[in-house]
Amino acid sequence: MRPTVHDIAAAAGVSLATVDRVLNQRPGVRHVTREKVENAIREIGYVRDVAAANLAKGRTYPLVFILPASDNSFMHGLNDEVRAAVARSPAERTDIRTIEVPAFDPTALVTVLDELCEERPAGIALVATDAPDVRDAVDRLVKDGIPVVTLVSDLTGSQRHHYAGVDNIAAGRTAARLLGRFLGSAKGEIAVLAGSMLVRDHRERLEGFAAVIAAEFPSLSILPVIEGRDDPEMAYMLVADALSKKGDIIGVYSLGAGNRGLIRALKEKAVDRSLTVIAHELTAHTRAALLDGTIDAILNQNAGHEVRSAIRVLKAKADGLAVIEAQERIRLDIFLKDNLP
Amino acid sequence: MRPTVHDIAAAAGVSLATVDRVLNQRPGVRHVTREKVENAIREIGYVRDVAAANLAKGRTYPLVFILPASDNSFMHGLNDEVRAAVARSPAERTDIRTIEVPAFDPTALVTVLDELCEERPAGIALVATDAPDVRDAVDRLVKDGIPVVTLVSDLTGSQRHHYAGVDNIAAGRTAARLLGRFLGSAKGEIAVLAGSMLVRDHRERLEGFAAVIAAEFPSLSILPVIEGRDDPEMAYMLVADALSKKGDIIGVYSLGAGNRGLIRALKEKAVDRSLTVIAHELTAHTRAALLDGTIDAILNQNAGHEVRSAIRVLKAKADGLAVIEAQERIRLDIFLKDNLP
DNA sequence: CAGTTTTTGATTTACGTACATCAAATTTGG
DNA sequence: CCAAATTTGATGTACGTAAATCAAAAACTG
Structure with a gap:
């Protein structure tokens, strides 16, 4: 049987009330007595029964x-x-x-x-x-x-x-490595869709992403960040626009939300191109896009x-x-x- | 305040003892009474306080x-x-x-x-x-x-x-896709190191792995499975041997344990070659190998x-x-x- | 050393549930 | 309709802790 407050009292040679005072850091206990009790607690290996404690506290x-x-x-x-x-x-x-x-x-x-x-x-x-x-x-x-x-x-x-929350720098770095490795030796530009640089998670993801791309995948260059304010409509318009321009975008990193719009844009504007796409957050939309090949990998925080x-x-x-x-x-x-x- | 057994008793118009009999499926309750109590439980949304129950049960x-x-x-x-x-x-x-x-x-x-x-x-x-x-x-x-x-x-x-445990077919499939994507369009052979085909997790990983390689990465072929019995020494000998033979192994999938031996073999026999390696289980050894580039990805079950x-x-x-x-x-x-x- | 303050002990109640006992009420069978 | 069986109620104790009260003891103060 695991020890109880009574056992502490017996072991320390004090009363239950004193044990309670020590356990719940109530005042009115001499320093020496407090130590005596604390030693007893340690010696008999007492651990408070949280269930009982919560019950009592209510x-x-x-x-x-x-x-x-x-x-x-x-x-x-x-x-x-x-x-x-x-x-x-x-x-x-x-x-x-x-x-x-x-x-x-x-x-x-x-x-x-x-x-x-x-x-x-x-x-x-x-x-x-x-x-x-x-x-x-x-x-x-x-x-x-x-x-x-x-x-x-x-x-x-x-x-x-x-x-x-997750380590967002690590998330960005991971996205970069996946994208870099998936693209192999291909040369080209990477479009980055963020929500807003006003939130730290997005800034950090970008930071980690850019660092790894720069250091380890020099054949890839990152285009200026598109800020879609985590809004599907806005994301759609901005991404569709970016894909319509001529250029050699070969990969996309969507580090924020609003992926519904991104996916729509990809399906409309990039059917013919083989883009490698990495997005954040597993939702019904991104899951479907992953399964149909529109997205290649999803990073997720539960x-x-x-x-x-x-x-x-x-x-x-x-x-x-x-x-x-x-x-x-x-x-x-x-x-x-x-x-x- | 959340409802208690007393509230059930009051709501159902019975005594505490009867509520207890119903809650703990004890005999001696008429069918109608039992239903009355069960309805009351549902209506007032009673949920047993597990902490208190455990405390009482001991x-x-x-x-x-x-x-x-x-x-x-x-x-x-x-x-x-x-x-x-x-x-x-x-x-x-x-x-x-x-x-x-x-x-x-x-x-x-x-x-x-x-x-x-x-x-x-x-x-x-x-x-x-x-x-x-x-x-x-x-x-x-x-x-x-x-x-x-x-x-x-x-x-x-x-x-x-x-x-x-994890879904090992999915694990094998994931390993295959990572390996396939990392290798891009390269052609060659994949060595597979398992512990034993006597355990289902290893068989399933192999099954998932082989299925995806066959279906989606036809330029890769899988060599006969090496069974290292999850033993580092045995794994070392077998893998070193496999790498010594001439052939065009370009990737390794280690789906069991004993990775210490695998890593040693890779470092000794494959320094000059650029193998893509995927292994299972994050340990001190695989972690170090991932960081120094010997392993490219680790699949892990916590x-x-x-x-x-x-x-x-x-x-x-x-x-x-x-x-x-x-x-x-x-x-x-x-x-x-x-x-x- | 009396008086004050601080520390300690003893005891009680409460939390929500489980479980047991015994008496009372109700239902059932003949 | 009475006896037997079944069902229900009333009540108490226990689990381990928290928290409170009041009295007793010990430690300080001047």
């Missing part, structure tokens, strides 16, 4: 998720995952609320963040637009003792407690994992517990047509 | 893991993960024991399985050697009501409750995920609960040198 965690109001499959998927987390709320003792803000709009984000400063939820997760104002607002929250994690896209230089990780981290931070970084690492999925889930 | 799950005694990094890693699970045992109410059996030895496996039939643990996880005798032994256990999951490698035609999934499934089965298949799906990781964890 505590719930009011959490807030701030998501951009973007009309693309990835954000819809993210929304779905948050809703799924809301459905699990009773079991996880969370009480999750989501707030939608306009995409790529630092001001709106700051307004929401400042309001939350008053409300004092147990934790906040946000898809960050990477701007100094946002950083400052987040830092104010952190200073106020409210746990904050960035989701999907990080916030440069801020004090946020954690980032729940939104469900990100949301669940964010919740775990926020709860841990709210309780002042340590986070097992290795466990919270979000993996970059690579999908070819053969290993689709 | 139940533990004696589980057994049967692992092959193979001296390769993957099996060592798997062992480590099981040990890590043992360390978590108190928190998860599991009581895990591991049994080592000789690798690729159906008879030894059957002996162990039959012994466990007497012992009646709450669940068994095994790395299956794919043989009819083993299948029959597993089916006997299943018939006796003992939950069984196969780990890493599945068991053809058996009644095992679940398979905790042993930790597999072990944790197996435990979740065994517990669920022991309690007669349903398993969320989507949650237990083991992903195939693809690592290039850029996205290593």
Whole structure:
């Protein structure tokens, strides 16, 4: 049988009440006594029964998720995952609320963040637009003792407690290597479609991509980035336009969302050409395009994992517990047509 | 506040005792009453507080893991993960024991399985050697009501409750496409190193690999499979031998373990040649080889995920609960040198 | 050393469920 | 319609922890 608080009390020669004071860092314990108890805990190998503890506490965690109001499959998927987390709320003792803000709009984000400063939820997760104002607002929250994690896209230089998302530089580098290797010794230009350079994840993907292309695939050159604001319509127009111009585009890297538009443009303007295409985020659209050969590889971040990780981290931070970084690492999925889930 | 058993009692107009009888399917409840209670449960949306239930039950799950005694990094890693699970045992109410059996030895496996039939643990996880005798032994256990999951490698035609491992046909297909695309239009032979055709995972990987090569990369031909029994020494000798012969090997697919030997052979015998190499399982050795360019891509199954999934499934089965298949799906990781964890 | 403050002990209640017991009510069979 | 069987209710204890109260003991203060 695993040891309980009673065993600690017996081992340390103190009362249950004192053990409780030490365990829950309540005041009124002499330093020597505290050490005696802590030693006993270590010696008998006590670990708190979290289930029993939560039951006794009956505590719930009011959490807030701030998501951009973007009309693309990835954000819809993210929304779905948050809703799924809301459905699990009773079991996880969370009480999750989501707030939608306009995409790529630092001001709106700051307004929401400042309001939350008053409300004092147990934790906040946000898809960050990477701007100094946002950083400052987040830092104010952190200073106020409210746990904050960035989701999907990080916030440069801020004090946020954690980032729940993939390593986007690595993602960009991986995309570059795949594209480079798939293209072999071919010479030509690569079109890059991004959402906006205002979000750090897109900037980082581009950075990693450009670095590897430059260093290891000198026969490829990268065209000026197309910013489609993660909007399918806009992406369609811009990509169709780029493909219509004469030039020797032989590859495309779509590092943001709005791939519906990209795929439409590819199907209309590049049927005759054999483009190698790498895109981000597995959605119904990109999955179909991968299967029919329009896209060659998809890099994906699992939104469900990100949301669940964010919740775990926020709860841990709210309780002042340590986070097992290795466990919270979000993996970059690579999908070819053969290993689709 | 989420509803409790008291709320059910009130809603159904019965006593707590009756609610308990219904919830825990105890006898002595009239059919009409049972329905009344079940309706109330549905209407107020009651979900059992698992933490409280476990606390009250104080139940533990004696589980057994049967692992092959193979001296390769993957099996060592798997062992480590099981040990890590043992360390978590108190928190998860599991009581895990591991049994080592000789690798690729159906008879030894059957002996162990039959012994466990007497012992009646709450669940068994095994790395299956794919043989009819083993299948029959597993089916006997299943018939006796003992939950069984196969780990890493599945068991053809058996009644095992679940398979905790990657889709190995998909893995083989993915390897083929990567290799094919990396090689571009090059013509030549592909060497395949396996552990043994006695285990289903290796057979399936080969099957998927061969299918895609044949269908989509006709310029590549597959040499007869080299069976290295997942042993580094044996793998070294066989691969070194294959590379020494004249021929036009331009690619290698290592679908089993023992990659230490493969890497040594590649470094000694293929420095001058530019081989494209795809291997399975991320270990210290394959990681180093990926970084130094000896290996071009690594396909990986996360042993930790597999072990944790197996435990979740065994517990669920022991309690007669349903398993969320989507949650237990083991992903195939693809690592290039850029996205290593 | 009296008085004050701090530390410690003893005890109780609560969380939501499981499980057991015994009495009371209801249904069933003859 | 009575006895037997079945169904239901009432109640208590347990799981391991949290949190609170109040009294007792110990440690300081001047």
